[in-house]
Amino acid sequence: MKKTKYILLSVSLLLISTQSYSQRIWGNPVGQYAYNPAGAAMNDLGELVSCFYTTYESAINSPKGLMLMGSSTFPTDNIGAGFRLTSESGGVIKNLMGEATFMYRVNLSRDTKLAFGLSAVFNQIGLDYDLLTPQHSQDPIITIGAETGSYVDANFGISIYEANHFYFGVAGYNLIGQQTSWLLPNFTNRASRLISASGMYSLNLFQGDGKLETTVVGMTFMPQDDFTFSYDASTRLIMNKTFWVGGGYSNSFVKLLLGLYIQNLTVGYTGAIGMGDITSYTYAFPKHELFLRMELNTSSSSR
């Protein structure tokens, strides 16, 4: 009983302290909104993005997740809205996150905009009881479901950008730092604040027939004694607005990016292999991510 409690406590602390399941770095070019509320509706289009990933790290504890994200401007140019849902699991831990975003932006110059995004977030954390094997039948995890719980929080971001050309922004996640104390009545814990920085620059090549797009994302938790930093850098060559190939590096993984544009649909795949010490603990080609975007063009021409 005592042992089980400590194990579960450790798992919960790990979960809440990292929040890695609700805010992760995606391998595909999902757009800045995944890392910054100000990135919603960047090019005025309504869009729906879904992304599924799985990592074969062990036989039963392979993390996997699904994200559904959408955003659109309103008929004023300056205001947009977005939503983001993620459902993720890693072993016995499950997380469901919902985010609703309001975005406001102004023109900074002829082609550049400055956007602010504010999100309300709902997080629900639970356990997969099928994978749970407590040592004692009266363990609180079974009797009262002590490890499940939810909290609301807020995210805020700011971004400067020119649509389809570049963006750079910083965002803070879990800004309220909501108090959580689900496992033990007298135990106090807080969701960690996460700082995210993301940038993209796109270079026209071959007289407009090609584009070289480089994206960089970095995240860290604040404040935290033990500094951790997640990062990703990827570059893709987009040819004739039709397909892309690219590569990248992210926290001990080397990525390969492939994708297709089919009118208003975008289909992408990213696979990653481990580099360095991590190869001892994972499969040779462990990470896979599928990506589908649908752009909703509701605008019609004056003719």
Added chain:
Amino acid sequence: MNKLSYTVLLCLSIMFSGLSYAQKFKTEFKLREVAKDTVCVNMQTINSPYDDYLPFLIGKKDMLFTSNRKNTQEGQTLQYSEKVYWTREKKKNDWQKPKKNGYSWNSDNNTALIGIGDALYYFYRSYWKDNGEIFTAERDTKGKEPWQASNLKKMNYICTKYDENSITPSNGDSVFFVSNRNGNYDIFLQVGEAKASPVEILNTEYNENDVFFSFANQTLYFSSNRPGGIGGYDIYRAPIIDNTFSAPELLRDTMINSSSDDRDFRWYNDSLMYLSSNRLMGLGGFDIYNIRVKSRNVYDTIITEIPIIVDTIKDLKGELYAKLKELGLFPFRGEVQVGAYRYIPSLDDFLTKFPCIKTQNIRMDKIIVDDSITVHKYIVDTLYTDVDKAVNKQIEIEAMRCLPDEVFSDMPFIGMLDKDKNRYAIFWKKDEFHTKKVFYIFKNGKQIWKTRLF
């Protein structure tokens, strides 16, 4: 000696009296306009293989237009969305490569510049299908570039859940705009922020679109796909006279209206116009065309003073009279026409151009030639029942020497119709008449007979 002197003096007097008679035939050189040619030029340096339309001149050298040309920066979904572009004339008829305007004008979605006023630009923007809305932006007339604008604002009192896609400022605080709120696209008048009303005299059950109001000639130009045109969308004009629209008329110039879609007509002056059209020979889709009217001028010799002997025509009951009778033109009904012009569209213009004719009572008739060309006929507003009187009037007008007489249609002549509606004309050739007094009779434009008056 004295006798001789008197004789010489008498001879000289006679000689000089003869000379003074000859001096009446003095000549002078005068620049004269003899014809106008309409030229339609595809503006190839700014057009693309995609749609280029809605041209607007700002000042004399800057042009703003809208295009849905391929955009290299945007993705597949938006790469052909319409945007506003700007270009400047480097030298005559040579324009810079167009540049896309920034976010003060364009959104990433469809944006078109649809109207220009003294202080405002009018934009079309669309966020939902078939629900285009009109926005205004204040012109920054002191800005470095002509396209600078600020304070974008939606015209809430015009926009509805329907599509509003064209607007032009008019007199006072009124504007004309186009909306499909009544089913098809119609022209509406908006005065201030009051409720808009359709302009019934201009609208049909077909589409009316692309309004452009010219303050200079108080005329509204628009395009319509109504029947009776030349094909597709055609351009019509409706002048405002005494605050009331005249019935719209199709522009008959084949350089302006074609069998394809012709839209976005801009009239800046009689010799500078623009339109967009998807006519053949373009670069693809709609192209912007420059319509220029060129005058051809020549130096000509005009006899400014000649003896006119009107009273010598005392009796035409000779050959001419008999011929007219033979042709079935009796009882005689004739009118004296003093000119026919494509590009002198009003009586005021005619009298301004030929002020000497103001002493006559002239009217204007409009006719369509070859099913497409509008010709304005200027006629002495009298129906003559006496051949002598008609001929005398013809000669009287010719003697004024202020009308052009280079071509047949410009000569004063007597026009008649027989019972079968055949057109007859009695006229003369200028020099030949003065020397030989020869009259001609034409039937439906072809000479059929000639005679001398004396």
